[in-house]
Amino acid sequence: MQKVLCLAFIVALTFIYAADKPAVSEQDLRMMEETGVLDEMDQPQNPQGRPGMEQKQGMPQRQGMEQRQGMEPKESMEAMILTRVKSELELTSEQAGKFVENFYKAEDVRKEYGKKKMEALMEVKKALNAEKIDEGALNSLVETCNKLDREMMEKAREAKEKNMSMLTVKQKAKLVIMEGRMQGNFNPNMRKIAKEENRTEKKERKEEKKEDRK
Structure with a gap:
């Protein structure tokens, strides 16, 4: 019983940590600052399609990621990561096309498993808050979370191998x-x-x- 409770506590703690963890680490921010990505993000949007100061002066307007219409912050981050990868690895057009395709396929899988994991973690949390803890049910829920982690890691490994192979x-x-x-x-x-x-x-x-x- 004590072992099961300990495992459940670790899983619940992971859930809390994941919720509080910032989307971008300090290392990521430093990297983006060094490569000029943050400069692009800071570029103000041009409301209603009016020409900006650079356009008025006959200079080419810098296109930041967020200037692309309808792009969500997360999509913008994904686009920046891909841009950085293509630039740093000096990918050919063919390689870049396959890399982007594999990247978004992996993202879809990650989102799918992320949703399943969140649902499983909520069940763990609910079981922990119950007046009477069912050891067998709680252990099964913990195993479900671990299984999802293993499956997601395997899918991530497969996606990485696909990109590495080219x-x-x-x-x-x-x-x-x-x-x-x-x-x-x-x-x-x-x-x-x-x-x-x-x-x-x-x-x-x-x-x-x-x-x-x-």
Whole structure:
């Protein structure tokens, strides 16, 4: 009985944590700030299609993600992630098309399982708040939550393998580093490596520009 209650408490705690957890981590925000994504998000919308200041001065208007009509914040975030992936991995048009298709298929699956998991967690919470706890029923509910987690992880693994299969070795390496950064698993040593890579890339770009000028 004590073991079941302990498991149920952990599941309920996960539910509470997930509800309070911000949609974007500090690492994500820093990454978006470094890459200029936040600058795009901060661009004011142009109400009623009136020309903005940049248009009046004959300058091309910067198109932020939120300027796309009818786009929800979450959709905007997904679009920014895809844009970042396509840019950082230097995907070809064919690769980008398949990657986007797989991404949204995986998102649909994640939403489906997310809904099922939320319903299961509510049942766990309800069972915990009951005057008399049914150990067998509670254990079954906990197992349902664990099963959904396993299934969702398996679907996520399958989706990742699909995308990995069409990438070059270099692109795979870049994607792994990017995922680690976005998941908050970027330890100090990895950050040091990434900073060094960024310095090297900037140096190479400067040298390329110098060569072009000659």
